[in-house]
Amino acid sequence: MRNILAIAGKELRAYFHSPIAYVVMTIWAALTGFAFYLHLMVYSEEMFYMQGRGGMGAPPINLNDVIIRPMLEGFLLIVLLFLTPVITMRLFAEEKRSGSIELLLTSPVTDLEIILGKYLGALTLLVSLMVLTFVYVGLLFLYGNPDAKPVIAGALGMLLFGAALLSIGMWISTFSKNQIIAGAVTLAVLLLMYILVWLRGVATGPVGQFIAGLSLGIHIESFAKGVIDVGDLLYYVSVIFLGIFLTARSVDALKGRP
Amino acid sequence: MRASLPGDHHGHMIQVEHLTKRYGPTVAVSDVSFEVQKGEVLGFLGPNGAGKTTTMRVxxxxxxxxxxxxxxAGFDVLESxxxxKRRTGYLPENPPVYPDMTVSEYLGFVARIKAVPRAEVKKRVEEVSEKCAVTDVRGRQIGKLSKGYRQRVGLAQALIHNPEVLVLDEPTAGLDPKQIIETRELIKNLAGQHTVVLSTHILPEVSxxxxxxxxxxxxxxxAVGTPDDLTHHLQGYETVVVTAEGPAAEMIDKLQRVEGVNLVEPRDAAGERLTIELHAERGKDVRPEVARAVVEAGWKLYEIKTTGLSLEEIFLQLTTKDLGEAN
Known part of the structure; x- marks a missing residue:
């Protein structure tokens, strides 16, 4: 555990010593902040409109449906798809390029400790992004009266979604010495896994439906509705474990090479 | 087969037995065996691409x-x-540093992953910084340091957990002459406390x-041996170099007739002054006879000395001989 924490601390320091952490956090805060603002405008427009009609003839609207759910289900996920490769691309690529991977692999630590340490460092940065977002959500609680349960479920869903992306990104980062390549390939793979959901509408056979079910985006829908579905939870946990397992295989294979 | 118990190493700190390393079809190292005694400094000598780095990485x-x-130290690198790794410090050819970190941060991190007890980390960082003369830059980012400092930070990193075995891959590569001398001094001081394996393609470094x-x-x-062993083992004759002033042809003729001298070869001439190389029978010191011959003839003797094969020559002999056999 001590080794994992030492490596996680080193990764986190690297994020904050370089512009990466600040750039990622700024982009995230700006985009989610603007999206929040737009959703809020729509909400007040509708409230205004409904008030004008005396609240008659329209279904009641609430903060969850108009602001929180659309953000969790849609835009925030897209932003995460683009930002997580920036977080993971350096994890192994940079160590391979500079040769510092030799230090890690000749130290009395196991490969798994190295991998979990790096993953934990990246995950901590992701959690700081989530914290930024929930400042906005906190504002809603301060001035409005949203339902807390879907917010908590949604936050959990988004964290799991992001954690799954990081795990895949970390694995891809083991293949290249070039961060840009690692990042670009990660983005492509993540986008592909995300749009698999479109198969749901076109594929008729069970195989097509199964592949659609592997989509990264599908499984967050239940969380966004405020339901913690065990199947969806297991899906994300499995992707995280698979990514870590594949990273371990790949790090082991690194050792056979000159 | 004898079971290997931890810590059971018969005084051999490092034991390499029939090591072969292949990368796909490429054989990088083939059937290499050697031992290193406790406290010894072993030089690993070979041209670039000979398999030094691969052996060290294993x-x-x-x-x-x-x-x-x-x-x-008795622990199989595959089984335990x-x-x-706990007992090994390693400086790869390029120091494995993180350019964004300061020297202290970096050494602190390495101490933690090398299992230095938490309470001793600070003390160890100070000790190795002192030993490797990086104390004055400990607050600076490693990426902004000169190559010499970076190399010393790399060495400090290898020493941080006070390992029994130190493996240094080309420790003086890319340093300026002053830094090379300092680094060699440092390595010599480490001998005794640590068992050191260092690789180089620079021959004087070894001797x-x-x-x-x-x-x-x-x-x-x-070949394996002390630098002196290698010189003697390979050379079938003793070499004597004479510098004297006199008529060239006569002098060569006279020296040829000295007992024990097999071959006389003029090497250099500056006016009347000649430098002549003699090959004598092995184990025979022909210097007194040669001196007498020159002086008796009334010529001026300036210098007379024996020379062994230089390591460069040995190295060339060994490596080209091997090349000849291989082809």
Missing amino acids: ITGYLPPTEGKVSV PIEA KTCQRVVVINRGQVV
């Missing part, structure tokens, strides 16, 4: 051997990697720092 546990057995040499070429060991 010893440090970075690469698994394809065949053969390697143990450090953590135990072996200056190492007690024993393993010469490797094309993945195979071509």
Whole structure:
């Protein structure tokens, strides 16, 4: 555990010593902040409109449906798809390029400790992004009266979604010495896994439906509705474990090479 | 087969037995065996691409051997990697540093992953910084340091957990002459407390720092011994160099007739003054006879000395001989 924490601390320091952490956090805060603002405008427009009609003839609207759910289900996920490769691309690529991977692999630590340490460092940065977002959500609680349960479920869903992306990104980062390549390939793979959901509408056979079910985006829908579905939870946990397992295989294979 | 108990290493700190390493079809190292005694400094000598780095990477546990057995302090690098790595400090050819970190941060991090007890981390960082003369830059970012400082930070990193075995891959590569001398001094001071394996393709380095040499070429060991051993073993004759002033043809003729001298070869002439190389029978010192012959003839004798084969020559002999056999 001590080794994992030492490596996680080193990764986190690297994020904050370089512009990466600040750039990622700024982009995230700006985009989610603007999206929040737009959703809020729509909400007040509708409230205004409904008030004008005396609240008659329209279904009641609430903060969850108009602001929180659309953000969790849609835009925030897209932003995460683009930002997580920036977080993971350096994890192994940079160590391979500079040769510092030799230090890690000749130290009395196991490969798994190295991998979990790096993953934990990246995950901590992701959690700081989530914290930024929930400042906005906190504002809603301060001035409005949203339902807390879907917010908590949604936050959990988004964290799991992001954690799954990081795990895949970390694995891809083991293949290249070039961060840009690692990042670009990660983005492509993540986008592909995300749009698999479109198969749901076109594929008729069970195989097509199964592949659609592997989509990264599908499984967050239940969380966004405020339901913690065990199947969806297991899906994300499995992707995280698979990514870590594949990273371990790949790090082991690194050792056979000159 | 004898079971290897932890810590059971018969005074051999490093034991390499029949090591072969292949990358796909390429054989990088083939059937290499040698031992290193406790406290010894062993030089690993060979041209670029001979398999030095590969062998060192197997010893440090970075690469698994394809065949053969390697143990450090009695611990097999494949079976007990953590135990072996705990006892090994490694400086790869390029110091494995993180340019964004300061020297202190970096050494602190390395101390933690090298299992230095938490309470001792600070003390150890100070000790190795002092030893490797990086104390004055400890607050600076490593990426902004000169090559010499970075190399010393790399060495400090290898020493941080006070390992029994130190593996240094080309420790003086890319340094300026002053830094090279300082680094060699540092390595010499480490001998005794640590068992050191260092690789180099620079020959004087070996005679200056190492007690024993393993010469490797094309993945195979071509010679093992002390620098002196190697010189004597390979040379079938003694070489004497005479500098004297006198008529050239006569002098050569006269020296030829000195007992024990087999070959006379003029090497250099500056006016009347000649430098002549003699090859004498092995184990025979012909200097007094040569001196007498020159003086009796009334010529002026300036210098007379024996020379061994230089390491460069030995190295060339060994590696080209091997090349000839291979072709």
